[in-house]
Amino acid sequence: MSPPLEPQADFMKFPTVFLALALAAGAAQARDVTHELGTTDVPDSPERIVVLEFSFIDALAALNLAPVGIADDDQRDRVQPVWSERIGDDWTSVGTRKTPNLEIIASLQPDLIIADKSRHAAVYETLGQIAPTVVYDSLTGDYEDMLAVADEIGTALGRAEEMDAFQAGHGARMDALRADVSEQTQGDDAQFGVINANGLWLHSPKSYVGSLLASFGFAPVMPLTGSDSYGELYQKTTLEQLSALDPGLLILGKSGDGRTLDQDWNADSLWQQIDAVERGRLFDVSSDLWSRARGMLTAEEIAADIRDIAATLK
Amino acid sequence: MTDLTFSRTGRPPRIRLSRGGMRWAVLTCVLAAGALASLLTGGRDDVGLAQLAGLFAGEAASTAEQTMRDIRLPRTLAAAGLGINLGVAGLLLQAVTRNPLASPAILGINQGAALGIVLGLTVPALAVAPGWLLASVFGLAAACLTFAIAGLFSGRIDSMRLILGGVAVGAIGFSAVRLGYTLEDDIAREVVRWTVGDIADLRIDAALRLLAFALPGLGLAYLMAHRLNLMAMGHAASNGLGFDPRATLVQGTVLAALLTGVSISVAGPIAFVGLVAPHIARWLCGADHRRLLPVVVLIGATLTIWADALSKLLPQAEEAPVGIVVAMLGAPWLLVSVLRRSGTAHV
């Protein structure tokens, strides 16, 4: 916002002075940030930030910024250790990601809210009444999209250079991990899916994990055609369909110790004849980390898991 | 032969084919076509009828034959079993409540089972119990509650109270399902999926369980067939014939509840079979329950088998849950039937 124009004519003789004053005045106040649902006036260095999705925690953690409120589905341990190491444990839970509690958010008196486009579009205006709100898509898209969103968040927070530096470091670490792995993975295919007691959902090559696996040199199992709509990214798959796909390496994301469908399938000869099962290339990982916790820090954790998996392939 | 009036709104129109045998032939062909379609579709491309030979091959069966034996055939049989159980249950309920719009859904079992599933997903103590057990226990508990409200245990049952009791009990389960929607994504998705009926990962044990109920259930229903015919004439008429319509109401409802309960425990609630299959059966062969029972068996099985086939044939990567496809097949029929009933009302 620029200061009102002085009507005196001689002031116009010093446009550079005027411009400098305007810039100085503007820098102390809000910036316009463009996001998925429009443009918002964001304060220059927000300190009380509420985040309504997990990948946004990661972006803040990368900058060592602690949010005051997190939509953690009312389960504090959903926040990955690699994040809480950097942001601490002082944040308040604002409820589920689906229906964050607007009153609790308001009581925290935030100066910035970061929301997800698919989940919170319906209450974007209401959130805007509490505090300036920026909205990004954190649920579809692949690994590169996640990096782009983190970059935008860095810009929105006024810490663009810091974020760039972090992403450069992150890229270097990931490249190092890739170098470790790529020799073992050339030509092999790998498939990731989340499995629980009732079903198996495979993540397509265009999904976040799918793109990560591809960047580590694994070949895709599912066809590359298809859109990146939510239903195409995560497909419920029957045993018969899985046996038709016949992956050479299967990574199953499980949460906790509950019963999972593959335990029922163990007795099925169809399951035993799947390439990955026959060759013993079946790996269990945490679905919380792989499926729910997007971000750069967690991508490095996933990459470490992939390196451990690849090490057994030799 | 005396025409049996079915309800006050007039008798359903009948299609008279040239020979009774023609109807059976057509029905059987449609069923067979559906069974073929169901058996021949699925995830893998290499499974055909020839693989049925694998049933006898034991350990030496190829993967394709194992698919046919372990997955395709049980699934098709399970679909048939569901259709039979739910169709017979619907026929029984429509007869004992003397209303052609009754169905297993009115007993509140669907929603009770749904409540059990949601509790199993949310209450850690119950998470160890398998889904089908929770669905059965809570579903039948809901049915008992419906019966209690309807006065079955106090001897004052009548069909209107039964329907209303089902509505009341159903509302409790309904709110449990809706509560499931508000929970986290994974649970919500599972609740949505389960409540529409899904037979994707069934094996032979589920199919056998269904058939184990279907056969005796059919037999018992056939024994009741004569009384069901009499009930259709109205209580006043049947009192004079020396049988207790209330007892028939109770027996028919309990049998329907058991058949529905086992179906829900296997596949979740599939709403339209029990409503629509008896309608089609009546349209084809009149109101005599001795003829209706085998016809409703054929039609129920056909409906669900075709729904299963279509759920695999629809052009998308993820299979549509069979309950949705049944609803798509059944809903237009239901609406046409309801509209036609009102049309003939004042004739």
Place this chain on the structure above:
Amino acid sequence: MSDARRPEFPDLRGPVTLALLGVLLPALMFAGLFAGAIPLEIETVVNSLLGRDGPRQDFIVLQSRLPRALLAALAGGALALSGALIQALMRNPLASPKIVGINSGAAFAVLVTAFYIPALPHSLLPVPAALGGLMAGALVWWCAQRGDIDPRQLTLVGLAVGLTLDAGVDALLVANTGPESSAPLIWLTGSLWGRGWTHLASVAPVLLTLATAALILAFRLDLQALGPRRAAGLGVRVGLERTLALLAAVILASVAVSVVGVLGFVGLMAPHVATRLVGGRHRIMLPTAALFGAVLTVGADTLGRAIRPPLEISAGILTALMGAAFFIWLLIAEDRRI
């Protein structure tokens, strides 16, 4: 259901009950300003309401709890009126908007709009809702054959139509499993989460107008209770008024559903409770039912907000539970009486 009594002294049940409810409702709404995930002090609430200095929570009081309370009252009252009208018109004490499939029709129409016409602004959602409800209501009305309506037939036709539309809703939910379906899913449970002044503004004019029309029609309905011929003899245009009343009932329910989702059992319970409190004369029963429906919904919303923060239990779930319990009691009580 008892006929209109002829007491020897003036029947004060009506005015007294109306007065009590008329005080209870604002009191409950005011109390609701204090309760919720963040319990507030009196001073904070009053400061926010009056714009005074001191500790304030403007967003919570003015942008969240106040419009929600008003919306809950309005929607609850609308559903109760709708239920009362339908019960009067169908002369069936067990009819309700749900049972005639209106809720399912409105829900289906709104979901279709939300998923396939996402560009439509939320403030316009009452329009497809009303259309969906009207279609469902029309179908049931026609099928149930106006005139000599068998209550059992009506209930089952309504259930059948409702079942069909519910299957449509399920199909839509299964086909759209992504997180963009989470808002419609929440809404389907009868939730006031995220509702504010814009939602209130989009439905308040329609609902208030129709509610007024309904109350006017209530007077005419008392005449109709005498039977079609006598009513016609008294100058009541039976057919037209019945159609108007049904239209009002359907639109009231559909519009309410469009903004707060499906609130189970309010339309069924409220007229019953009202009848038991004040008798069957519509000119008293309808306002009582409306107030009771409002009280019920405001109470359910407040309770749902306060029970287990940070989670919110949808008002619709609580009203469905209360309604089921009530319904069960009703059936058992009727059993004992006969």
